[in-house]
Amino acid sequence: MGCWPEFSRSAKLNGIGISEIIRIGTEARKLATSHDDVISLSAGEPDFSTPDNVKLAGINAILTNQTRYTALDGTAALKAAIRRKFQRENGLDYAENEISVGAGAKQVLFNILMATLDPGDEVIVPTPCWTTYLDMIRLAGGTATVVPCSEETGFRLSPEQLAATLTPRTRWLLLNSPSNPTGAVYRASHLAALGEVLRAVPRVGIISDDIYEHVLYDPAPFATMAATCPDLKPRVVTVNGVSKAYSMTGWRVGYAAAAPEVITAMAIVQSQSSSNPCSISQAAAIEALDGPQDAITSRRNAFRSRRDRIVTGLNTLPHVHCTMPDGAFYAFADMRALLARPELKRKGIIDDAALCRYFLHECHVAIVPGFCFGGPGYLRLSYAASDKMIDDALERMKTGVNRLLAV
Ligand SMILES: Cc1ncc(COP(=O)(O)O)c(C=O)c1O
Incomplete structure (x- = not known):
């Protein structure tokens, strides 16, 4: 069916499309x-199932009729579980009115930006980054100031x-x-150095997207800005969720901790858009956060061995270089030397x-x-896939690259 001729999209959507991923x-x-x-190595989600105890909590929520509207930005029970999580894992104390729950970290991030940005307001985004950030900032009326961070500096923003x-x-x-896509990790020392700069600019807030907190291979413990620089905590919004840690991408539960004023502003946005996140998913998220945590460790170990496998394999491809990422489940491979080869240019393969x-x-x-992701010349390969899929993909890529290099 065709659309009526007078239809047009709003100007807000100019330059914004469905995510390339x-x-x-x-x-x-x-x-x-x-x-x-x-073989798809494009997805940004774990290939594991949601743990059984969490599934059962969801089923139980249905059977006990937890199927109505809940409090707008999360049930009191889930907020309590989130507060316990922050205390237990990050040493951070938050009150109930400092927690907000939305339909995924994505919605939570969108709420923050919608609730705080006016035209002309700038958000500093180190790149390569999850490109959704840039589109969200634009939709919210702000301007993204991208700061390219090179591989030589570990893809990290310097002070x-x-x-x-x-x-x-x-x-x-x-x-x-x-980081998605580079796997770069900011250790406490990196955050402290950025905190030093931020101390001098009290109007600037910090959004800390910690969604890959538990997919971390770095031997140093996970660091987050609000805990590393406690004096800056009132200015930090810490965003997290159950999607990646508990293989719950489809359940759509994300959360944030911040000053009550920020949380209230976010609640206004959510109240006039989607209202509460799914009641059943919220009940399941309580079990994820409060229940046994051993799946996190075993899955992290599985991801670590897949990371080693894919990065080692990528580095055997001609003219390809890939550094070992410290976290998340993506390899970010540098294809620039390969793309510079005249054999590829002749075949029309001119960019990533x-x-x-x-x-x-x-x-x-x-x-x-x-x-x-703001990293042209690179490719992002998700290794949330079986060893066999990874091996087969690498084999095919090797054959493909050799075919491209053949005269
Ligand atoms: C960096 C980053 N932040 C946030 C999200 C959103 O996660 P969700 O909305 O599933 O909680 C993603 C998902 O891919 C991500 O990569």
Whole structure:
């Protein structure tokens, strides 16, 4: 059915589309309908199932009729479990009115930006980053100030870069550690150095996206800004959720801890958009946070061995280089030397997007191009996949690359 001729999108959507990652996933699924050998290394979600105790808590919530509207930004019981989590894992004390729950960390981040940004307000975003940040900032009426962080500096924002980027219009610094897509981790020393700069600019808040907290291989303990710089805690919004830690991406529960004024403003946005997150998912999230935590460790160990496998394999591909990430479940491979080869240019493979299209259509391996994250010339490979899938994908990529290099 066609649309009526006068239809037009709002100007708010200019330049904003469906995320490239979702688009590639959809293209891979479409290809898989006619080819049963498609391997997708594009998804940003664990391939494990939600733990059984958590599933049962969800089933129990249905059977006990926990199926009505709940408190707007989370039930008191879930907020209590979240407060216990912050206390137990991060040494952070929050009151109930300092917690907000939404339908995933994504909605929580959107609420923060919608509730706080006015036209002209700037958000500093180190890149490569999860590109959703940039589109969300734009939708919320703000301006993203991207700061490219190179592999040489561990893909981390330096205090000098931060100091040079601050302006009178800066509202937030948005940090994500471990990072999607690079796996870079900010240790306490890195955060302390950034905190030193932020101390001098009291108007600037810090959004700390800790969603990959538990997918961490770095031997140093996980660090987050509110705990590392307690004097800055009133200015920090700590965002987290159950999606990645407990393999609960479909349940849609994310949360934030912040000063009550921020939480109240976020609640206004949520109240006029989606209202409470799913009542059943909230009950399951309580069990995830309060129940046995051993799955986190065993799954982290599985991810670590897959990381070693894929990074080692990528480094055997001609002209490809990949550093060992310290967290998350992505390898961020540098393809610039390969893309600079005249053999590829002659075949029309001129950038990371073209290379991904080649890998998808010729090798049946779905990968996300780095440009999507502000890292052109790189590819992001999710290793939330079985050893066999990883090995097969690497094998096919090797054959594909050799074919491209053949004259
Ligand atoms: C960096 C980052 N933050 C937040 C999210 C959102 O997680 P969710 O909305 O599933 O809680 C994602 C999901 O991919 C992510 O990669």
